[in-house]
Amino acid sequence: MIEVSGVSFCYPGLESPVLHDINLEIKPGEFLALLGRNGSGKSTFTRLLNGLLVPTDGDVIVDGYNTRDGSHRLRIRQLVGLLFSNPDNQLVAGIVEEDVAFGPENLGLPPAEIRERVEWALSAVGMQDYLKHPPHMLSGGQKQRIAIAGVLALEPSYMVLDEPTSMLDPRGREEVLRTLMDLNREQGTAIIMVTHFVEEAAAADRVVILDHGRVVAMGSPLEVLTRTDDLSDWGLEAPEMVLLCHELRKRGYTRIPMALDSRRVAGAIKQFSCKD
Amino acid sequence: MxxxxxxxxxxxxxxxxxxxxxxxxxxxxxxxxxxxxxxxxxxxxxxxxxxxxxxxxxxxxxxxxxxxxxxxxxxxxxxxxxxxxxxxxxxxxxxxxxxxxxxxxxxxxxxxxxxxxxxxxxxxxxxxxxSPLQLTDGLERILRPLARVGFPAHELAMIMTIALRFIPVFFEEGSKIILAQVSRGADFQGGWLKSARNLVAIMVPLFVRAFRRADDLALAMESRCYTGGEGRTRLHEIxxxxxxxxxxxxxxxxxxxxxxxxx
Incomplete structure (x- = not known):
């Protein structure tokens, strides 16, 4: 469990804090989406989770290790993998397998185990056929999957992703999202995904919304993402399906359920048209 | 290619x-x-x-x-x-x-x-x-005894590895910058004085982005438990x-x- 209690953060030299009094518990195995407009403090928050940044006030405790305590730094970074948005800027080596091996090499594991982890991590993201490829010959989505494998090879319990799809085309975005959902389901890795695409958050177990450095909403996607007026106040766009349901209800179809899944909405509409 | x-x-x-x-x-x-x-x-x-x-x-x-x-x-x-x-x-x-x-x-x-x-x-x-990576590994191992007297053997090898990784990235970025400037009317033909001036227009954005990349890469490496050469093992131990x-x-x-x- 990652316990974030009373965390505020202020960059040195800046007057106003980026994060105010954040309280949050992240359970093992959960899929958490963190939404917020640009400048809401969500990127800063990700860097607090693995101890790249240490809170100005409050504590971040990862499975019992406080990020404030420098002696646990490596353990925390291994437990909490962090992935950035630009895949090109986080791949270290010119060969896929060497890059994925980078993390385990840093842990000082024996070569045989590194080899095992590299192969496992690459097959977990579906890139096992690209072992010897140079990353610059791959597509954006593939590169990001390699980057995910690189983090995965550390065998983290939590994976924090800072807008992992923002630099990708729709196809790459889909590839990466599916990979993350599979990881969450099959490996039980907790996923903490920062995004400003509301649609991506719909698949999460829990949604947290940050605005101006504060947690303004927390709950299931259905609870949070249907608050269309609030969402626009927070600088976010409500999901298309929610807008559709709202519009239908406004026009008298009050029995249309609120749903985020396009198939469910389609099913509900179909029922109506059959009845009439 | x-x-x-x-x-x-x-x-x-x-x-x-x-x-x-x-x-x-x-x-x-x-x-x-x-x-x-x-x-x-x-x-x-x-x-x-x-x-x-x-x-x-x-x-x-x-x-x-x-x-x-x-x-x-x-x-x-x-x-x-x-x-x-x-x-x-x-x-x-x-x-x-x-x-x-x-x-x-x-x-x-x-x-x-x-x-x-x-x-x-x-x-x-x-x-x-x-392969360039093997060559880097070899050089690192040859220079390793000098690390004891403070010679940055691992650091040099790491720099070479990263340089090799980013050469194609910068290549691509350079040609993107050229295209972006040509599409806004820049003229890359002409005498050497003009080409020198054009080169500045390409190198400045390239450098700015390189520094930003370096920042990102440092964070990513640190996040993946990188702490320098000590205690590191290799996938391909030569x-x-x-x-x-x-x-x-x-x-x-x-x-x-x-x-x-x-x-």
Whole structure:
């Protein structure tokens, strides 16, 4: 469990804090989406989770290790993998397998185990056929999957992703999202995904919304993402399906359920048209 | 990409030479280059040529690959040979206007061409059969003893690895910047002064982005538990085999011959 209690953060030299009094518990195995407009403090928050940044006030405790305590730094970074948005800027080596091996090499594991982890991590993201490829010959989505494998090879319990799809085309975005959902389901890795695409958050177990450095909403996607007026106040766009349901209800179809899944909405509409 | 072939580009393979430890190859190439530069007799030339020839065959890379890599360097060899041919004094064999060819001139021209040619071939022998990463690993291991006196062996190797990784990235970025500027009306034709000014317009954004990338990369590396060279293991731990020692011994055996056949 990652316990974030009373965390505020202020960059040195800046007057106003980026994060105010954040309280949050992240359970093992959960899929958490963190939404917020640009400048809401969500990127800063990700860097607090693995101890790249240490809170100005409050504590971040990862499975019992406080990020404030420098002696646990490596353990925390291994437990909490962090992935950035630009895949090109986080791949270290010119060969896929060497890059994925980078993390385990840093842990000082024996070569045989590194080899095992590299192969496992690459097959977990579906890139096992690209072992010897140079990353610059791959597509954006593939590169990001390699980057995910690189983090995965550390065998983290939590994976924090800072807008992992923002630099990708729709196809790459889909590839990466599916990979993350599979990881969450099959490996039980907790996923903490920062995004400003509301649609991506719909698949999460829990949604947290940050605005101006504060947690303004927390709950299931259905609870949070249907608050269309609030969402626009927070600088976010409500999901298309929610807008559709709202519009239908406004026009008298009050029995249309609120749903985020396009198939469910389609099913509900179909029922109506059959009845009439 | 397939047609553009650069000097010494790595060709993957599993020949005997490919499988040698990079340190062995570095050692052998340095010895052989020294030998080639030291020889000055016909027998010496034949011995080094034979030895290099055996190595080339063992790489199982077609000789045409090496020759193609040599193409841009031929002009250098020709110019060097011409200088030797016309400027070395000796017994004059042929004269026209201010040009004269002497017996020593011919000998030196042939020898210098041979030396230059062989140095390039040997350099290619190393880089064609050794991936840049292996080469970096090899250098790191060779320099590691110096780390004890504060020499940044691991850091240098890491810098080289990252540089190799980012060369294609910057290449792509550079061409994107050029395209972006051309599409806004920049003109990349013209004299050298203008090209120099244009270069500034390309280099500045390229540098700015490089620094941003470096920042990101540092964070990503730290997030993946990087703390420097200490306690790090490698996926491909390079190790010397019996074959490595054998090849090194065979190459070292070349040294006395070179000394004997020198005059």
């Amino acid at each position: 397939v047609n553009s072939f650069t000097f010494g580009q790595y060709i993957p393979g599993n020949s005997l030479v490919h499988s040698l430890d990079p340190r062995t190859k570095l050692f052998c190439v340095v010895i052989m280059m020294t030998a080639v530069l030291a020889v000055n007799t016909f027998i010496g030339v034949m011995i080094t040529a034979l030895f290099t020839g055996i190595f080339l065959v063992l790489t199982r890379v077609p000789v045409t690959i090496y020759l193609r890599g040599m193409r841009p360097l031929i002009i250098l060899v020709v110019i060097t040979a011409a200088f030797q041919l016309f400027l070395i004094p000796g017994e004059v064999l042929w004269r026209w206007w201010v040009f004269s060819i002497t017996d020593n001139g011919i000998k030196m021209a042939a020898l210098m061409s041979y030396r230059l040619f062989m140095v390039f071939v040997l350099a290619q022998l190393l880089t064609v059969t050794t 190790a010397m085999s019996r074959m490595d020692y054998l090849v090194m011994a065979a190459t070292a055996a070349l040294v006395p011959f070179i000394i004997v056949f020198r005059n």
